[in-house]
Amino acid sequence: MKFINITLYNFSSFYKQHSIEFHTKTEYPVSIIVGGSGFGKTSIFDAINWALYGKEYENILRIQYQKDILDYVNETALKEALPENKAVEMSSTLLFEHEEKRYRVQQAICVRNNNGRLYITDRTTNLYDIHSNGNWTEISFIESFLNAILPNNVRDYFLFNGDRINQLSMPGASKYIQEGIYHVVDLEILQSGIDHLEFIAKKYRKLAKNNSTGVVADIEEKYSNAREELDRLESIISQQNDELMALENNIEIVEAKLREMSEVKDLQAKRDALKREYDIELKNFNKITSDLRNATSIAIMDIILPTLLDLRDELNNKRSKGEIPSKISESLLKDILELRKCICGTEFEEGDSIYQELTRRLENEVNKRDQGNDLLELYFELNSTIDEIERSKNQVINLELERTKIDQKIKEINRELNFIMEKLKDKPEEEIKQLVNKLEEYRQSHDNIILDINDNKHYKDKVESEIRKLQVKREEQGKIQDNVRQFQLRDDLAQQSADELARIFKQFIDESREEIQSLTREEFVRFIPTVSNLNVAISPEFHYDVRDQYGRPALQQLSNGQRQALSLAYITAISRVSEKNPPLVIDMPFGRLDEDVQENIAERLPNLASQVILLMLPGAEWNDKTREILYQKTADIYNLDFDPENRQSSIRKEK
């Protein structure tokens, strides 16, 4: 998708018609619009969004910016229409190309003034496919057509306000990060598929239940109840996970506030260090617990060790006698047959009775050879098992000791943490007290939720095992009633498909998160090479996890500019993974950036998308340095002028 031009009519401070052409050639991907504060840059940004998303964008304006679309109707046009009570038309028309075709989308409203109150008298939205011969065809399903090219829910990642995007790297942003990944790689499509298949499975389950009788009805009832219970548990666990995420965000926000307060800065820093230590020790504790569990499962075989030792001795005895494997008697018989002379000295010939008897014995020995080898193998296996049991017994003792030590250390750290919390509470400042109380409250709820989640997961395992048993019974008994079997089959197919899709969803979300994490890291270092010592990760809970070379959390230490660069890196990663390749429209791309970061980002911007439209402030953003970097890659430069007397903006083309 590439924009060709945007035409505004009575839109915001743009009185009557104004157009901006955008270059679509790949060698000049950048278009720049420069204007001071209040000159109409954001209005152009809003006009592009409104043209594409109409009412949906109006909702965003209302919720995020407390603005109504009526606030955009040009003041001069309204004044002119007032004496004759004429309607004023406002529109935004965007011409764009997509997959070698041209389209024109337009939003228009007619507005009247009724005693100082504006209201919409008419509204039109249309989308045309413009043919190369100049003819056009109207496209009826505007919303689904545009959603297929650039869905509204990913709009934020391609058309965004550069100054506001640093919220993506603020504490508590995990929800946005998760949403970004969900929408951009179409995880919502998979989720919707799961929901629809589950809905169909439920429908057939109900039909099977309502049409069954006798034993079949009993099983259907139990199966249906177990499935409902599973749904209920899954929904509770999901809600609890959301709560957990919200609490973690809240904890992060409160801790960030405490870190900024000079009165408690040191105490909070000490607390942070202890918490890091606590996390490391807890990780060690969990690892040792898991190792201990594995070692115990082997060491427990100690109770059968005497039997194993007896068996090994018996086999060893046989082995030392040469009974296993029986290769000795086999080779002895072969020698006798070859020499034609018995141990007792009796000579014999091929074919006589002694020869035949010895040949028969040799065959028996060869048959016994495999059995002997198996026994020999068993002997060696027994030896290694006995060694393993002995080793595990020692390991259990050592691990237990280590675990006790770590447990004591964790308790010690906890005591110190509690001590710091008490000290923080003792501070005379009311705000600090409130924050610490909140922190304690959140922590307590956090720990309780984790316990509840574990309980529910345990119960869920039980319900799932019950379902598996019922499924077997259901299939056996379903054969009695043919019509019920039909519903059961459809329920099974839909449910299995939903379960399989859920498994794929989980795998895919992890892979996507890891890919976006690695691209974010790559782009962040490109933007700010000095942060190459920082490790940027997106945790499985979708938190940014920025650590310094010593593994200490460093997100809070990032400057505003670095945060903006990190958010931009994340957005770039999202756009690269999505491969949707729409234009990147950034209102104030360098808002909070330091000069050197500005330069690095300016260098990278032309490579981020096939069309980049930048709306910049003169001076702070559009200056000699950024001009020098971007000029070669820029096709169009527009300057916005503003006449304060008439309160009207105009567009002047510079390049």
Place this chain on the structure above:
Amino acid sequence: MPLPKYRTKISKLFEHIKDPSIREIISKTIDIEFDYRGSQHFPIRKIEDVVDAEARLIEKKRKEGNNEIY
């Protein structure tokens, strides 16, 4: 237009589904989901038809199997 890499990735994950009926249902469901994404009236009947078609196929195979036995 070639599919984006992540869609190819999703399709590849579908290839690992052992049961051909489930594989068919999932891949057709996802196609329908893409076709009607963002639409206010989602045609769930279309997915139901996909499930039903696979069920009929299994039923037909079962019947043929039984006929062979008898």
